[in-house]
Amino acid sequence: MTGEAIAFYLLAAVVTAFALGCVLASNIVRMALCLLGTLGGVALLYFLMAANFLGAIQLIVYAGGTLIVIVFGVMLTSRAYGTKLRVRPLEMIGAAVVTLALLAGLTAILVRTAGPVVSPSTPDFGVAQIGTELLSTYLVPFEVISVLLLAVMIGAAYLVQPEKK
Amino acid sequence: MANFTVEDALRSRWSASAKPRAVRTFAVLGIVLAVAALGLGYLASSAPGAGYWLAVLGTALAGVAAMTCLGAAFVIQFSRLVGTWLFRLAFLIFVGGLVGIALLAWVPALLYEQVDAAVADHYGAGATGVLTVADLEAVGWALPTDSIEVRRQGAVGWAPPTDSIDGRGKAVVGSAHPTASFLAYALWPLQFRLTRDILALVGVVGFVSLLAMFTIWWERKVAGRMQSRLGPMRVGGWHGWAQSMADGIKLLQKEDIYLEGADRPLFKLAPYIAFMPALALFLALPFSAAWICRDLDIGLLFILALAGIGVLGVIVAGWASNNKWSLLGAMREACQMISYEIPLGFALLVPVMTTGTLRLTAIGELQAGGFHTWLAFQSPFTLAAAVLFFTATLAACKRAPFDLPEAESELVAGVYTEYSGFRWSLFFFAEYAEMFAVGALAAILFFGAWYSPLPANWGAAWLHGPLWQRALYGILFNGPLWLIFKGFFFLFVQIWLRWTLPRIRLDQVMYACVQVMLPLSMLVLLGATFWALLVPHGSMLAVVANLACTALGVGAVLAIIGIVFYGYSNRRQLVGTLAIEHWPGS
Numbered sequence: 001m002t003g004e005a006i007a008f009y010l011l012a013a014v015v016t017a018f019a020l021g022c023v024l025a026s027n028i029v030r031m032a033l034c035l036l037g038t039l040g041g042v043a044l045l046y047f048l049m050a051a052n053f054l055g056a057i058q059l060i061v062y063a064g065g066t067l068i069v070i071v072f073g074v075m076l077t078s079r080a081y082g083t084k085l086r087v088r089p090l091e092m093i094g095a096a097v098v099t100l101a102l103l104a105g106l107t108a109i110l111v112r113t114a115g116p117v118v119s120p121s122t123p124d125f126g127v128a129q130i131g132t133e134l135l136s137t138y139l140v141p142f143e144v145i146s147v148l149l150l151a152v153m154i155g156a157a158y159l160v161q162p163e164k165k
Numbered sequence: 166m167a168n169f170t171v172e173d174a175l176r177s178r179w180s181a182s183a184k185p186r187a188v189r190t191f192a193v194l195g196i197v198l199a200v201a202a203l204g205l206g207y208l209a210s211s212a213p214g215a216g217y218w219l220a221v222l223g224t225a226l227a228g229v230a231a232m233t234c235l236g237a238a239f240v241i242q243f244s245r246l247v248g249t250w251l252f253r254l255a256f257l258i259f260v261g262g263l264v265g266i267a268l269l270a271w272v273p274a275l276l277y278e279q280v281d282a283a284v285a286d287h288y289g290a291g292a293t294g295v296l297t298v299a300d301l302e303a304v305g306w307a308l309p310t311d312s313i314e315v316r317r318q319g320a321v322g323w324a325p326p327t328d329s330i331d332g333r334g335k336a337v338v339g340s341a342h343p344t345a346s347f348l349a350y351a352l353w354p355l356q357f358r359l360t361r362d363i364l365a366l367v368g369v370v371g372f373v374s375l376l377a378m379f380t381i382w383w384e385r386k387v388a389g390r391m392q393s394r395l396g397p398m399r400v401g402g403w404h405g406w407a408q409s410m411a412d413g414i415k416l417l418q419k420e421d422i423y424l425e426g427a428d429r430p431l432f433k434l435a436p437y438i439a440f441m442p443a444l445a446l447f448l449a450l451p452f453s454a455a456w457i458c459r460d461l462d463i464g465l466l467f468i469l470a471l472a473g474i475g476v477l478g479v480i481v482a483g484w485a486s487n488n489k490w491s492l493l494g495a496m497r498e499a500c501q502m503i504s505y506e507i508p509l510g511f512a513l514l515v516p517v518m519t520t521g522t523l524r525l526t527a528i529g530e531l532q533a534g535g536f537h538t539w540l541a542f543q544s545p546f547t548l549a550a551a552v553l554f555f556t557a558t559l560a561a562c563k564r565a566p567f568d569l570p571e572a573e574s575e576l577v578a579g580v581y582t583e584y585s586g587f588r589w590s591l592f593f594f595a596e597y598a599e600m601f602a603v604g605a606l607a608a609i610l611f612f613g614a615w616y617s618p619l620p621a622n623w624g625a626a627w628l629h630g631p632l633w634q635r636a637l638y639g640i641l642f643n644g645p646l647w648l649i650f651k652g653f654f655f656l657f658v659q660i661w662l663r664w665t666l667p668r669i670r671l672d673q674v675m676y677a678c679v680q681v682m683l684p685l686s687m688l689v690l691l692g693a694t695f696w697a698l699l700v701p702h703g704s705m706l707a708v709v710a711n712l713a714c715t716a717l718g719v720g721a722v723l724a725i726i727g728i729v730f731y732g733y734s735n736r737r738q739l740v741g742t743l744a745i746e747h748w749p750g751s
Binding site: 027029030033036040052053056057059060063064066067068070071074126127128 | 428431461462463466467469470471473474476477481484492495496499500502503506521523
């Protein structure tokens, strides 16, 4: 077993543990931190696969995202009264259906595309190449996503406006 | 000095209470044990079976005990003789030690750089060829790299010293120059990535610890002088230089308190979430083109990502404390961080767009040609971006005037209220480490990185000269010393601002971000884009803008020097006589 494989299995175990913690915790701030652990672990997996740019972006985006989840968690739930999140049986069945469908889909994709996993061999595959590709080959999807995000931002800003009397 | 200080305590323990009797006892005991060890060793050489192993064990134990006793006797006697002088000269010894360590670390690094370049010449950048001790000797004596004979042996790494045998089967080691051979042996382990990584990690941890201890003392001295006080004066003798060490010992001894209602695991974890990223970002922070642990192609993004995680530690700390003041501090921190990340990001995009890379060493290398080539002076927009970046990092580091999460006057101590001892000190280690890191980042991105204001090509001839010329080149033109100097300069500006500006209210913080800095940073980004598109490098407009911005920068530096001289010449009115009398050298 190579060092890379050992690191992968260790990281995978950590990610799984944090994911379980995220589902099982009943306190929203702890949940958010477990989520951060999961996403950070995935970022480390990216670093392990020499996808440095993806790893760093994962950390930046999700660290900020988790921050906002924590803020909402603190603002929306009051610790003083010990609010705990409980799941009703009906909700559990719905969640099970959705997750099983997702699992089946992912497994199908994995089985179909599974091949020998190779480490990236080109040393110059870096952030510069990603930037060039984004602004040449994938320019249209990139711009579409940008416009979509802009629309989302405008919508959010419109929604939080105080009502005019 | 009437007060009893750490110095007094140490002195009394080592010199006053340690009577000559103790020395004699230890010395006699040590000699007896040493004789016993020798006797047992003699027995061991002839005893059969189990007796042999017993005798060996006895020899080892007696030997260790003898060395301990003799060592103790020596230490006590030594401190009795020089104890008083030791404490009087402690500061000089401390500084001398630091300089010595720095030089010791530097010379092998310079040599190593040369060796690495030789390998790269032969095998291409990034490859590790096979060099022998003979090659290292050649490098040690600064011969031209052409004379280095590199033999490829298929193995990775240089051949170990024992393998270096020349064509006639004669060992090369130690044949020509004994000193060079010694250097070669000393440098040989440096070829391994593992050795270099361990050295780098130890260096980073050591640097961050020393940095935090020094900066806390420095900040207290600066604050004192700005308020016509003296600051710490007692511990260590010379201007209280050992104050941070004494504080550190005190903090380590304190009880680790947590509240009944606190979220215990998160409360205990939070200081580490704050501290570890602050430490880890030094792994990607270059101190010079060669002095970097990992030269990532996304170095800038990596540092930003880690800084973002460090903020979470502060917020978790505030939440887990289960205290209104702490929670308010944490919410302020979150609010401030989310808002100021945007202008910070826009300001960072400007140098990235100008240089076209996220690799910090590459950005630094572009600014080698003297102070007019520094990135901040390239166009009005890069200069504005530098100012915006510095302001936004003040908010990101929770420094005044944006130190709302701590806000001693309103929130007791904000997020740090419930912390004590070691965990409390971790937050401050993280804060000072981040302060230096953003200062160094400002220097790398905008102010010439590790280059001095002199154009580096003036010293190009020295780069291939003998060792002393290369060392001088490292001091005068290009080297980690310059980055550390610039980092400390920006650290000083942060301290200076903290003790000059009042803390602003939260709504003012948000106003400053959303209404002022955000539009400004967008304008700067837009302007920098059009500048890059419309103003070709070397055109009339570019040259004029470069000259004007450089003049502005030089003017700012001259103004600071002028203010310092004005302050010094009017020191009796400005600082008061108490501080003047304790001025160093007066």
